[in-house]
């Protein structure tokens with residue numbers, strides 16, 4: 001599948017198939033592939049030794065058997081943590097994957113929405129800044145046409161745009177689209193807008209479509225809300241349970 005030839009609606013598995021598997025693990029991403037999702041969404045942070053690690057929170061406390069800030073732990077330390085038992089003991093062999101491992105698992109199967117967490121932003125833009133690392137990795141795997149990079153930290157998206165004219169960029173936002181968002185969308189030559197579905201209206205969808213943006217709301221929970229969003233004309237949904245919409249049985 002190619003990011004520039006998307007099916008509509010696009011079903012994006014939030015942190016993988018996180019309704020049935022421990023979020024942001026290879027089990028969750030492989031589960032999303034089996035469920036028929038078109039794209040996986042994942043969260044990227046930096047380890048202490050500056051590896052790209054896939055985890056949502058600033059600390060490992062909620063989703064592993066360890067404690068402490070992700071950026072205070074080396075990749076070797078992170079790799080020893082159990083990232084599955086908190087969800088269900090049968091997932092006790094799951095580890096925190098690197099972004100490279102997830103891209104390898106996804107390649108040729110589905111697209112990848114890489115959310116770079118705001119905590120990984122470094123205003124002084126070092127040569128190995130997280131956005132440069134992500135871009136180099138995606139290029140190295142020849143997956144520029146298979147990924148979308150999103151963030152609540154719009155400056156990182158602008159940094160990426162300056163580095164790579166061809167990468168698809170999605171603006172994440174908790175608030176309704178306003179002049180500031182539209183300014184940033186145009187400034188970064190955006191690909192999509194990812195709003196919290198609770199702030200979305202049909203008028204907002206229409207306004208963003210007028211700009212050429214795809215609209216992919218997140219936090220859509222359940223079939224009723226999903227159908228409501230689709231009736232509003234969105235282009236895809238970021239959901240914990242992609243099977244609910246694809247209806248493909250495990």
Ligand code: G3P
Nearest residue numbers: 014041043115194218238
């Ligand atoms: O990408 C959309 C969504 O993942 C943003 O919220 O907190 O789940 O990363 P969060």
Ligand code: CA
Nearest residue numbers: 041042043115
């Ligand atoms: Ca996310």
